[in-house]
Amino acid sequence: MQTVAAALDRLGELAASPTVARLASAFEAAGHELALVGGPVRDAFLGRPVNDLDFTTDATPDQILAIVKPIAEAHWDIGRAFGTIGAKIAGETVEITTYRADAYDGDSRKPEVVFGTSLEDDLTRRDFTVNALALRLPGLALVDPSGGIEDLIGTTLRTPAAPEQSFGDDPLRMLRAARFSAQLGFHVEDATRDAMTTLAAEIDRISAERVRDELSKLLLTDSPGGGIRLLVESGLAARVLPEVPALQLERDEHHRHKDVYEHSLTVLEQAIAYEKSRGVLDSPDLVMRLAALLHDIGKPATRRLEPGGAVSFYHHDVVGAKLARKRLRALRFDNDTVAAVARLIELHLRFFGYTDGAWTDSAVRRYVRDAGDQLERLHILARADVTTRNRRKADQLAFAYDDLEQRIAVLAEEEELAAVRPELDGAEIMRILDVKPGPVVGEAYRFLLELRLDEGPIGPDAATERLRAWWAQRESSPSG
Incomplete structure (x- = not known):
């Protein structure tokens, strides 16, 4: 000041x-x-x-x-x-x-x-x-x-008129309170905060587009966590982004597990730090931040209490991707943003299998292929998703991801990994097999793509030979 x-x-x-x-x-x-x-x-x-x-x-x-x-x-x-x-x-x-x-x-x-x-x-x-x-x-x-x-001077957010009147005039101001508290680092004075809680249902009068824009502005601040907490505590998040407060899973004295809500806010904070430090993405990056905040929203629906006190969340990545897609569409986000966020959530667990055993080059290629143009964001999300306080485990995961990125870089240089595709195109497949356009061309294309992913570049001549062998076997099989 x-x-x-x-x-x-x-x-x-x-x-x-x-x-x-x-x-x-x-x-x-x-x-x-x-x-x-x-x-x-x-x-x-x-x-x-x-x-x-x-x-x-x-x-x-x-x-x-x-x-x-x-x-x-x-x-x-x-x-x-x-x-x-x-x-x-x-x-x-x-x-x-x-x-x-x-x-x-x-x-x-x-x-x-x-x-x-x-x-x-x-x-x-x-x-x-x-x-x-x-x-x-x-x-x-x-x-x-x-x-x-x-x-x-007092770093205080307060409405000029009575907050009930101000928020009644435009309920979107309640979301703006959360955004400005994060953007400016100000606290919302008690009467204004109380009115946000009392009038939370009034936000339903605001169009999805205006809500989307305000939530986006909040996420694009340097430190959105405090604003998100205010939305959750006031009850506003339950109406505009209910998947986030739902992360506050019920605690069970015999089934202890990580606080998913706090974990998600920490992942968001760490993702923002990586986004800035790596310098590859334009910062601030809305897709990255949405994916970080929502990456675990599939957990409440998949939570299972296992014998012995364990808690499982099987397939929460797939369920979470579907939930994110549905919520972001309801908020009128554009199709590219919806698809990118959902894809990141669907893939965010993939890396953790890397530490279970050495990945083959084929597995690394598939990781890159599946991430597509979201690879850098997936790098950030996977790293940010490590919030354990166990220093040894955190270092192990960090070293493992360093190794994965190094392998991706080597393969990318050797094989043009970002543009993995079969070494024969559709026209060449039809010429070699003497077939017309149809489903069989797509089947042959997928065979060659799997071959490329499994073995890397083998050259057009070898690819032609393998294609003919595949075709001969297919034609001679009973189902061929």
Whole structure:
């Protein structure tokens, strides 16, 4: 947290930038108010980078367009129905929104858009006091009607109005509380937290797309664990991502087992660390983080209490992949994300067989083939899934995975492992066997692929010879 004087100096520098200065001058000349609002002002006080420039004004969307058109390199009105006009000015992207005073009607999944006339009223309708800050332009007057500066100093999340009213106006704000608590490292004050618990069912009024976007933003923070805990403790997770609180399996004094919920949060934390340290994936990586959080959600459905105090979760990888696919589709995630997360969950246990005995080159090839373009994420998930406190066991697993990655690297260099395919294509198969397109070509292709995986590259001539031998045997067999 910077001092108020240092933050104001930083805001002054921002206001003097070509983009902000040009906008402020244009709105003043048109006789309209303009203020830098929300995140940029908050982040100036927190010493965080200011990435987005958001403004608010008393001008209507039509008036905003009329003001920005002469000074913008480009402009767009995709958010016009909600009072927002976007523009590119002096090389920077900005959003300018008419003062708002909207609310939910109690049943709708979308807010009724109502434009306001006062900056102070607009700010007191916002989600949290730390976001209800504005800098009037061009005069550089700080506006803080709800005590946001004090809450920044106290690292507190609190709603400007009564939390029941604020969350009633937009229940998505309850998810935003979890996200901001993780993103900023702030604590949610008691009355706000209590209202989240009391009003958790109101989140059902929010569209799946908006819930998805907010959950994604939470997972993409540097340390999402605290926000996830808040969602679970408030009861919100039970309504938007019920598979996570379900990981809090009932304890049995005779069947002790690892706390699956805590384990999953630890895996998420460790996956984020690997994601950053390995530097291969773009970070933050949403697919990686979803897979880490959800990798064990099949355990509650597959939990079995075995004789002698053991607990088993047979096939929880397959069950978990199905559950993840169903949940992510319900949240309207795109098909590629759904498929990638489900595949990672399905494969996350595969590595643990590596320590039971030496894998053949064929097994390593199949591991790479099955992972496909998710291999790097699978590397991270498998490593992050080791949360044992037994140092010897943890080191053994780490060394084993180091060895596996080294073998993959060697085979990849020798065999172009990332593009494993038969050494004869479909056209060549039809020519060699003198057959027409049909199921038999696919059968021959699969035979050659298995041969490639088992033995590595053997060359087109040897592959042709093996194909003919396979074909002869197939034709001579009773079922051929």
